[in-house]
Amino acid sequence: MVKPFVRHRGKVAALPRRDVDTDQIIPKQFLKGVERTGFGSGLFFDWRADPGFELNQPAAQGATILVTGANFGCGSSREHAVWALAEYGFRAIIAPSFADIFLANCFRNGVLPVKLAANEVAMVTQRAQDAGYEVVVDLEQQVVSDDRGFTARFSADAYGRELLLRGLDEIGRTLLEEPSITAYERSHP
Amino acid sequence: MTARTLFDRVWDAHVVRALADGVSLLYVDLHLVHEVTSPQAFAGLRHAGRKVRRPERTLATVDHNVPTSERTLPIADPVAARQVDALSTNAREFGIELFDLASPGQGIVHVIGPELGATQPGMLIVCGDSHTSTHGAFGAFALGIGTSEVEHVLATQCIVLSKPRNLEARISGSLEPGVGAKDLILALIGKIGTAGATGHVIEYTGDAIRALSMEERMTVCNMSIEAGARAGMIAPDEVTFAYLGGRPRAPQGAAWTAALERWRTFRSDPNARYDAQVQLDASRVGPQVTWGTTPGMVADIKARVPDPAQLATENEREAALRALEYMGLKPGTPLEGIPIDRVFLGSCTNARIEDLRAAANIVRGRHVASRVRAMVVPGSQRVKAQAEQEGLDRVFRDAGFEWRNAGCSMCLGMNPDVLGAGERCAATSNRNFEGRQGRGGRTHLMSPVMAAAAAIEGHLVDVRAW
Numbered sequence: 076m077v078k079p080f081v082r083h084r085g086k087v088a089a090l091p092r093r094d095v096d097t098d099q100i101i102p103k104q105f106l107k108g109v110e111r112t113g114f115g116s117g118l119f120f121d122w123r124a125d126p127g128f129e130l131n132q133p134a135a136q137g138a139t140i141l142v143t144g145a146n147f148g149c150g151s152s153r154e155h156a157v158w159a160l161a162e163y164g165f166r167a168i169i170a171p172s173f174a175d176i177f178l179a180n181c182f183r184n185g186v187l188p189v190k191l192a193a194n195e196v197a198m199v200t201q202r203a204q205d206a207g208y209e210v211v212v213d214l215e216q217q218v219v220s221d222d223r224g225f226t227a228r229f230s231a232d233a234y235g236r237e238l239l240l241r242g243l244d245e246i247g248r249t250l251l252e253e254p255s256i257t258a259y260e261r262s263h264p
Numbered sequence: 265m266t267a268r269t270l271f272d273r274v275w276d277a278h279v280v281r282a283l284a285d286g287v288s289l290l291y292v293d294l295h296l297v298h299e300v301t302s303p304q305a306f307a308g309l310r311h312a313g314r315k316v317r318r319p320e321r322t323l324a325t326v327d328h329n330v331p332t333s334e335r336t337l338p339i340a341d342p343v344a345a346r347q348v349d350a351l352s353t354n355a356r357e358f359g360i361e362l363f364d365l366a367s368p369g370q371g372i373v374h375v376i377g378p379e380l381g382a383t384q385p386g387m388l389i390v391c392g393d394s395h396t397s398t399h400g401a402f403g404a405f406a407l408g409i410g411t412s413e414v415e416h417v418l419a420t421q422c423i424v425l426s427k428p429r430n431l432e433a434r435i436s437g438s439l440e441p442g443v444g445a446k447d448l449i450l451a452l453i454g455k456i457g458t459a460g461a462t463g464h465v466i467e468y469t470g471d472a473i474r475a476l477s478m479e480e481r482m483t484v485c486n487m488s489i490e491a492g493a494r495a496g497m498i499a500p501d502e503v504t505f506a507y508l509g510g511r512p513r514a515p516q517g518a519a520w521t522a523a524l525e526r527w528r529t530f531r532s533d534p535n536a537r538y539d540a541q542v543q544l545d546a547s548r549v550g551p552q553v554t555w556g557t558t559p560g561m562v563a564d565i566k567a568r569v570p571d572p573a574q575l576a577t578e579n580e581r582e583a584a585l586r587a588l589e590y591m592g593l594k595p596g597t598p599l600e601g602i603p604i605d606r607v608f609l610g611s612c613t614n615a616r617i618e619d620l621r622a623a624a625n626i627v628r629g630r631h632v633a634s635r636v637r638a639m640v641v642p643g644s645q646r647v648k649a650q651a652e653q654e655g656l657d658r659v660f661r662d663a664g665f666e667w668r669n670a671g672c673s674m675c676l677g678m679n680p681d682v683l684g685a686g687e688r689c690a691a692t693s694n695r696n697f698e699g700r701q702g703r704g705g706r707t708h709l710m711s712p713v714m715a716a717a718a719a720i721e722g723h724l725v726d727v728r729a730w
Binding site: 092093094096098099102103104106107108109110111121144145146149150151152153154155157172174175176179180183184232233234245246249250252255256259260263 | 280281283284285286287289291300301303304307312314328329341343344346347350392393394408409410411412413415416419420421422424426428458459462463489492494558560579582583586676677678695697698699700703
């Protein structure tokens, strides 16, 4: 079951880098497990060793929304990257663009990827430098807003949006298509 | 009937039902499974009391975290061993064929699918691995998926997708000697960027593509993901059919004749429309080497390390500065001559028999530079056996290379084959991300012949001068 996402208000942490790949999000040594849990402490493991890293700053503590650069989540298909982000506490990621497989993985784990224009991402990134800066991400209305008058519309993938809004069990949903699947199999032996 | 592309045809042939909003339920012909991205999927099935719908359309192997050293010893890392054991248990319980460590058919999942003839034109193929794009070389629509989707495919044999857009990469002209498929795809990624094909399926067309062998086509399609693409595809032709003929899982006899007739239909109509197009002149591509920490940070071997200050946008400048700091390189340094510590000949990109033959031709009768540690990791145990039959293992060993067993190995460093901090590696793999081959390790991506020449010289070198 996907954890439903309808509307979330949360503190924003900024990671203004482009092309953040899933090897950085969760390095290889954390992929050997056979469970879906235990990945939060591995999030950005190598980068977090640097005291200057963005998520190590006091202002970033307790953030539930990450604002970052273009092509976030590129590279390896490892869903562990989304599991790590979710377990660390992130519910939404705001960026100018995302890698395709990462995007699909987010929708299946209750994490909302929000695509905004570069200037809107820049605005949120800049405001996230202020301690305690929060935004509201509303998936029903497909709007991101803050208390200082910032409002930006986004367009979520229709199927992913439905999965998140209703917290659907995707497999259960597809199994309702059983007659179509069986018919396809009969006509394609 | 409107004109259709190769991708349109394969997509249309797999639609089980069109759902709402441009989303379709598609049927999966072949599901490849490995040890790293599947345990949670099998656990999910077990938890929900679900079965694998088509175990006979599912193939499993161990590749990502397996040691490439002696196979008769148990896996030393207990956590890795547990994951490998979990796949054995899952395969047995759910009735899936497994090529385990003891199997002569074991190897990197994207090497063994084609080698078995299980990968065929017009198929929809998925695997919990981004380099599934490799199989597109046969005219299949093949894409990497996450573990939740792996579970979904196991349970339903279907996948839910929004139809990606279609990008034609037309590559014309003849390649210069010493320049190959790896250089073509690196040059293309350098041209369109690491997100240049996001949301698209790339179809590679043009006479330069037609002239490539199947192994070379697989190298090109393999790295489609490094341009952000959902998949890469090449229309099947006589080269494809000649490769598949007689392979264990390919159709035989009358079924082969029928298959050929069907496979020939998987092509783009001459007037088919693509959503985007890009062109590359193969005759102007030289050997490519990456200098940074994304595959798009790439240049001709004759070039110099770029100066971040010269780049167009603030974003690019920052990324390049960071990359050069990580890579320990100064702007303006000629790429040729950068000293290396390690050489990795392997991965699903470049560890097939042709890759090993080409590299062996470079190293034959020579010796690896004294400062360099070099290893060859064949893509599969069958590739290894074939190479040994041809005496290539002796060529590599005599030159000072380590000759290993099959696996993903140092491409992602999940097993004990890793770079140390600060070590610089000439690699035939697909990703030069920070820490990809080991924390603090510095990766330069290149072709097998370029890596082989670098091993001998001890620094990056233009193989055309050999």
